[in-house]
Ligand SMILES: Cc1ncc(C[n+]2csc(CCOP(=O)(O)OP(=O)(O)O)c2C)c(N)n1
């Protein structure tokens with residue numbers, strides 16, 4: 119499923135694209151302020167997270183623990199700048215607080231910590247373990263008959279972890295059609311291209327073999343993202359995996375598809391250049 | 402205190418030594434789990450691609466594979482972050498490396514809160530407890546370039562499993578190049594007569610700083626570097642305590658089940674009764690932040706160590722009266 123959906127109202131998509139630009143700007147600014155953190159994987163998932171937080175998720179910043187709210191588990195926890203930015207722009211915390219990222223006593227820890235900040239559903243940062251927590255949350259919803267959906271975002275490098283496949287098998291066994299796993303398929307991990315470090319393709323056929331429903335999209339096409347997320351919400355008896363083809367560092371030319379921008383902070387000059395590009399709408 | 406700033410963190414020193422050693426010692430291989438640009442193991446991989454196995458982000462499977470290759474008789478180095486090596490891979494280390502006493506050498510970066518900035522999921526603050534508990538495991542923690550270089554050679558030269566804890570960021574140089582180190586040995590980082598501060602890794606440097614603070618009050622603190630955490634230098638500890646009569650153990654780790662517990666137990670078993678205090682995480686998790694501010698917040702900075710030293714010295718005087 120790719121390309122523009124003629125049914126999709128243009129205003130809705132344009133407004134989500136604007137939110138994604140704001141998120142990207144805040145990602146670069148907070149990692150710059152901290153002089154530490156992960157730009158690449160945060161930027162690659164900015165469009166997906168914008169669609170979730172500004173459209174798809176049934177959440178209420180005024181009631182962060184609201185019963186029946188949708189859950190979001192950032193399994194690739196190192197990309198927390200994207201989550202913190204979305205939460206701030208959605209009203210969970212003051213945008214100014216983003217500059218405290220990774221500082222002592224900040225609620226914005228180096229990796230997300232659930233009890234620290236309203237709106238964070240799971241503590242993550244150790245790859246492979248967010249997915250398992252999402253399975254537990256979806257099981258709880260099934261057991262109690264709650265109708266909400268659990269979304270989790272994984273990195274493609276994260277798929278190397280055996281734990282990911284344990285979670286995938288159990289989600290299918292328990293027919294967790296209230297679980298949506300989104301894979302940020304940017305083809306980079308820490309040490310290089312994911313296809314070189316540990317070839318995992320065909321990822322779609324792997325998930326299908328695990329009895330998942332699979333949707334493939336271009337992960338920077340907002341209308342494709344929204345269409346896929348809406349379709350994933352429908353209950354089919356199977357968990358859904360959305361494989362989103364993305365570009366690591368998307369929106370900042372000198373970070374795009376560059377291994378070294380996985381976990382590097384921009385200098386003053388680089389930050390200014392990045393923010394100008396983002397404002398210029400390159401995303 | 403006038404120590405020269407280190408130009409490289411110990412994780413980098415180990416990687417450089419590994420690259421160097423790879424030329425003469427053509428036996429060993431290196432396993433990595435996708436943080437080769439952080440452990441710097443990629444340097445070895447670039448030079449010796451056929452002896453370098455990047456297993457992806459799969460620490461448990463990596464350790465199992467390392468055990469398998471070591472079972473074939475080949476010495477195996479495994480590089481990674483302490484949290485993942487000492488926890489996710491723990492069962493493989495225990496049952497399939499230590500139990501059969503295989504030659505697997507684990508070089509473990511981001512020890513303690515030297516990785517403070519990344520937060521709790523990346524801080525190995527229980528690694529010494531886990532690794533030190535395993536039968537047959539040797540645990541080494543260098544504090545600077547000279548001791549890290551030696552730790553690589555000692556680990557490769559030892560028969561059996563070795564865990565070496567390393568730091569994320571460069572600190573200071575403590576020992577001149579060529580200083581002798583050995584498994585079961587220690588180094589007298591500073592001689593003193595009023596209190597023994599036993600430490601390893603970065604806490605040797607924090608303790609030296611504490612000793613400098615104490616000196617201004619006329620307190621002469623001895624800093625005993627127990628870089629060989631397991632086995633530790635019992636003779637040196639006994640000798641030091643016989644002169645100072647008071648012990649502070651400073652470690653960048655939980656106070657529970659680390660070196661402090663081991664030394665307290667040794668003192669009890671050997672009838673060495675001295676006032677005793679521990680510096681470390683007091684049954685709590687740390688947090689994200691700068692390394693020095695995190696040490697300060699959790700009572701592990703030089704002034705906290707100095708305060709603990711003054712307190713045990715005070716208790717010593719009372720018990721002597
Ligand atoms: C269990 C575990 N091992 C290693 C790491 C260190 N690490 C952080 S990010 C990363 C690479 C992640 O690559 P990918 O999943 O593709 O994420 P993205 O490209 O979206 O940033 C690694 C190895 C970790 N956080 N957790």
Ligand SMILES: [Mg+2]
Pocket residue numbers: 273274275302303304305306307312
């Ligand atoms: Mg990736």
